Amino acid sequence: DAKTTQPPSMDCAEGRAANLPCNHSTISGNEYVYWYRQIHSQGPQYIIHGLKNNETNEMASLIITEDRKSSTLILPHATLRDTAVYYCIVRTYGGSQGNLIFGKGTKLSVKP
Amino acid sequence: DGGITQSPKYLFRKEGQNVTLSCEQNLNHDAMYWYRQDPGQGLRLIYYSQIVNDFQKGDIAEGYSVSREKKESFPLTVTSAQKNPTAFYLCASTLSRNTEAFFGQGTRLTVV
Numbered sequence: 001d002a003k004t005t006q007p008p009s010m011d012c013a014e015g016r017a018a019n020l021p022c023n024h025s026t027i028s029g030n031e032y033v034y035w036y037r038q039i040h041s042q043g044p045q046y047i048i049h050g051l052k053n054n055e056t057n058e059m060a061s062l063i064i065t066e067d068r069k070s071s072t073l074i075l076p077h078a079t080l081r082d083t084a085v086y087y088c089i090v091r092t093y094g095g096s097q098g099n100l101i102f103g104k105g106t107k108l109s110v111k112p
Numbered sequence: 113d114g115g116i117t118q119s120p121k122y123l124f125r126k127e128g129q130n131v132t133l134s135c136e137q138n139l140n141h142d143a144m145y146w147y148r149q150d151p152g153q154g155l156r157l158i159y160y161s162q163i164v165n166d167f168q169k170g171d172i173a174e175g176y177s178v179s180r181e182k183k184e185s186f187p188l189t190v191t192s193a194q195k196n197p198t199a200f201y202l203c204a205s206t207l208s209r210n211t212e213a214f215f216g217q218g219t220r221l222t223v224v
Contacts (some may be wrong), residue, residue, distance in 0.1 A: 034212065042156070043202055043215030087154065100145055100204065100213055101171075104154035 003027070004088045009107040012082075018075040020106050022088030025069045026030045032091050033064060035073045037084040037103070044087065047073065113137045118203050118216035125190070125197070125223050133188045133219045134204035144186035145204040145213070148172060155202060161186055190221065198223045 005023040012018040024033060032051050036044040046057055048062045050071070055062045061074040077081055087105040116137040125131045135144065143162045147155040157170030161180040173196025180186055186205075190197045200220050202212040 005120075036213075041200070043204075043217050044213075046212035046214070049212060084217070085154075097197040100160075100206075101157060102147070 003101065004103050006086075006103060006106045008104065009109070011109050011111060013091055014110055014112050015077055015079060016059075016080040018082065018108060018110070020075075020086050020088075020108065021070065023075070023086045024088070024090050027068050027090050033062065033068075033071050034089050034091055035060070035062065036087045036089070036102075037096075037102040039084045043095075044102075049080045054056045072096065078108075080110050080112065082108065084108060086093045116203060116205050116214050116216045118201075118219050120219060121217065123219055123221045124168070125221060127223055128192045129198075130189055130191050131221065133201055133203075133221070135186045135188065135216060137205045139185055139205060139207065139214060140183070141205035141207045141214070142183070143206045144180070145171075145206075146176075146178065146186070146188045147202040147204065149200040149202060149218075158188065158201075171197070197221055 011018040032049050035047040038044040048057055048060050050062045050064055053070040064071045085107050087102050089102055119134045123138045127185050145160040146158040148158055149155050156172050158176050159167055159170055159178040161167035164180055164183050167180050175191055177189045200203055200218050201219045206213045
C-alpha cells in the first residue's frame, strides 16, 4: 500500500498558485519525499524531491513540515498545461533501492 | 539522447495469447520497474529489478513474468494467466536510491 495520502482532486485558477498537500505520517527518518506528475496517457514526470529542508527548482517548490509528516507542492503560477495527476511518494535512501509505490494521486484541474 | 523507451505504443492481443512488452534504457540505470495503470487509477507495481539477473514481485505480479538478462533491458510478458490484461503499462528506471525515476511513454495493451 502507498505510504501517502492525497486529496483525489483539486481546482486552481490559471495564474494563481496551486498548493497540493500530501500526508505521510509514517515516514521514516531515511525516506525522501518525491513528487511526480502525469499528463493524460503519458509517463509520469519527475518534479522535485526533498528530505527535510524546503526545496525549490524551476518547476515547483516543496515545503516539508518540521515533523516531516506532511508536505505541500507549490506551483507558483499555474498554467493550463499544469493540468495533470500529481503523485507524492516516499522512498528510502538507505539500503537497497527497494520499490517505488505510487498511490492514486491528486488530479489538478487548472481553469481559465 | 539518453532515455527510456517502451515499445510498441499500442498492442492488441487475442485472448489466450502471451505478449511481451519491451522496455529499454540507455541511462546506465541499475533498477527498473514495471507498473500497470487502469483508467482513473494510480500506478500499481508489477515487478522490479535492482540488478541484472535479479527481480522481485510487486503488488500484482500474478499473470506476469519478467527477465533481466541485460542492464538496459527489462521485458514484461503478459501471460494468458492474467485474467484482465487490458491496461496501460509503464516502465521506469532509477540510477540509485537517491535519484528520481525516469518513465517511458507507456504501452497500451488491449485484449480483443
